[in-house]
Amino acid sequence: MASLWLARASSQLARRAAARRPPPRPARHGSGQPTSSWFLGSVPQAALGSPALDTSRRGFCSVRRFAGESSAAAAAAAVVDEEPESGFAAGDQQAVDFPGGKVSFVAEMNFLPESTRERINCYRVLDDDGRTISGSRFQEVSRELALKMYSEMVTLQIMDTIFYEAQRQGRISFYLTSNGEEAINIASAAALSMDDIVLPQYREPGVLLWRGFTLQEFANQCFGNKLDYGKGRQMPIHYGSNRLNYFTVSSPIATQLPHAVGAAYSLKMDKKDACAITYFGDGGTSEGDFHAALNFAAVMEAPVIFFCRNNGWAISTPTTEQFRSDGVVIRGQAYGIRGIRVDGNDALAVYSAIHAAREMAVTEGRPILVEVLSRSMEFHYLKCTKKTSVYN
Structure with a gap:
């Protein structure tokens, strides 16, 4: 019952968000009007140059960018904050500045491996017989x-x-x-x-x-x-x-x-x-x-x-x-x-x-x-x- 209720609630929220979402407008680059876009949404590549964080609204983290959209469109887009829905697709180029640095987003869940595939090499100059290895780089000694x-x-x-x-x-x-x-x-x-x-x-x-x-x-x-x-x-x-x-x-x-x-x-x-x-x-x-x-x-x-x-x-x-x-x-x-x-x-x-x-x-x-x-x-x-x- 709990899972059925959750599915219905999610469906209702999705329909409500779709009804509220304004129609997409083509970006007019160079107008200098700032708009807001969800950091999991589709961010144009031109907007990735210097994103900054805006965490003032309901605790959600959004990317500020200059895409040339009107202030009216920005106000309409702000309504979506209550139920954000992403148009993010695999392969989209997205990035955001977190306090720890700028990172890119991916749709795949990839864990870092527990170790490197190849072991770190060991630097040496002399072979087992004490002769200089051909091509080795070292500091000359008198x-x-x-x-x-x-x-x-x-x-x-x-x-x-x-x-x-x-x-x-x-x-x-x-x-x-x-x-x-x-x-x-x-x-x-x-x-x-x-x-x-x-x-x-x-x-x-x-x-x-x-x-x-x-x-x-x-x-x-x-x-x-x-x-x-x-x-x-x-x-x-x-x-x-x-x-x-x-x-x-x-x-x-x-x-x-x-x-x-x-x-x-x-x-x-x-x-x-x-x-x-x-x-x-x-x-x-x-x-x-x-x-x-x-x-x-x-x-x-x-x-x-x-x-x-x-x-x-x-x-x-x-x-x-x-x-x-x-x-x-x-x-x-x-x-x-x-x-x-x-x-x-x-x-x-x-x-x-x-x-x-x-x-x-x-x-x-x-x-x-x-x-x-x-x-x-x-x-x-x-x-x-x-x-x-x-x-x-």
Whole structure:
């Protein structure tokens, strides 16, 4: 009964609206007389140049346009507002300015797919044998810079080995290595300026090493002695240096991301030729701070580089249990942020990508999202043993 009543009521409303509708009149373009047309009605293509919203009548949203119709016709058309009926047909070109921007209308109900049809490509410069891939585009490095990058990667690995053994011997309480991610540390640091502000996670000691932090200073922090800048108040590997524009590591995951946006915006306000860069893992993208920071950076147009190390695991949680999207880089598009995916085992690709990202961030005043695919060669942290590690 309810459906029958509804059908009859709809039919009566349709007949009443048809009786009230004035006969169509040909538009006389150029007369300059504004008329109203329902935003779901048939809007001439010429009227789509600069539509605006008129929400003053009964809460309905209509498009204001100049079609050349008389004011009498406009008054007659206003009667239809009570029971609007659309002459909209598939293929009609219609658009309207909503508060979020100008959008076009379609008659088909199409849902956005849950993912892109093809996965985002991964940028690399060197092949598996270390040879330059033919046709690759990259930032040239001098022989001296290449040797320094290699030397610092070796130094970082040796430092990790020494502190790893010290932790196993009980000399320090906690340690975390960068084995397998040396290129990420050193190559990205080499592409930055010393004026750029670094907001790290806990796996970027190589960035600090590149900037001039000595092995003795690393040891002071890990042992928490009187020469430690934090005077033993921080956990081991929570380095920091005001002199080197390197924020102190924070234990909570992804809390440094919104801070990086604020630091970048301050650089922009001061008109400095510098940017901020923040490092985090794939697990950090599952935190709310990641999404808040990306939206914050996009809206404020902050010169910040979001550097995500995606090694497939957040301690014991694989990426398949964290998100269904195509990795991390695709998320930037939802916030209006440019991004790139890079091979983290290719030092030249990482250097080139960060060099270009920094140039865009500083000169264009925009955030950049960089996803680096890598493979960690050690346990997540060194309180694990082979007997208890989730990786065995």
